[in-house]
Amino acid sequence: MPASLVDRTLAEIRAGGGRVTPARRAVLAAILDAGRHHFTAAEIFAAVDGTRSRPDRATVYRTLELLTELGVVTPLQLAGDATVYHRSDHRHGHLLCAGCDAVVEIPDTALRVIGSVLEDETGFVVDPGRVAIPGRCRACAGRGT
């Protein structure tokens, strides 16, 4: 069987001269845990705070930064104060409903259309993993919420 994402990531950390620590294992576990697709630093902190090693907030932030550099997670630009991350292996665009705060996934087909329209018209190359478009979902648009 192929190495798990956790193992591959830990190996990559070692390969880069980094060290594998309980804090890093805990953060990685929290991210891959329970089908978490989107998460904030605060959520990860809450999750690891219940583990044996209880890493500090600062360590969570530093680890998230490391994982971003490794390409394991991607920071999104959603509204709100806290940075929302998602797993890079679940890369897709997002629609943000202003009515109910739902986060809807953009179908890959639509995302590709968006990318090619923009590239054709402006030469701009879209980063598909970071697209987040505000508006209203079908339900909220329908009832004017």
Next chain:
Amino acid sequence: MPASLVDRTLAEIRAGGGRVTPARRAVLAAILDAGRHHFTAAEIFAAVDGTRSRPDRATVYRTLELLTELGVVTPLQLAGDATVYHRSDHRHGHLLCAGCDAVVEIPDTALRVIGSVLEDETGFVVDPGRVAIPGRCRACAGRGT
């Protein structure tokens, strides 16, 4: 001649039971000033700080909130810590280059295509004034910056 945007906005404030104050005039003037398309609260504060009334930071934030409710300005979700606003009468989407931090305007035609693709496929109604898509501009994509 038609009433200016400033006058129309002041009238709207009065109509809503609000009051026209020097601070509000100054903020409004700063926004409509010098072809400012994008701006932060800090920039507006810096601008009004040089006026007679010298409104407080808090007043600038409160006024920006009022103007957002009135639909005069729109807060964007760009990267970075500070909220970037733009004038609603210059409504258009934005492309954000990760290479050079340029903010490119999305052509209206492209924005309409994006809106209809998403609405067709997901029922989601895009808010065109708030679209901000990350990627790389032609120049940066070309030379891998």
Next chain:
DNA sequence: CTTTTTGCAAAGCTTTTGCACCACA
């Protein structure tokens, strides 16, 4: 006069940083 706004100052929130101590490899 009444009600809305303002200024001031302090606090809130997320995130970052300096530094001494600890622990992977």
Next chain:
DNA sequence: TGTGGTGCAAAAGCTTTGCAAAAAG
């Protein structure tokens, strides 16, 4: 054992808030 990581605590940056004084209508 040496470099890299962690915890702790404080600070930074943007924005919000409570309250008494000021002012618009």
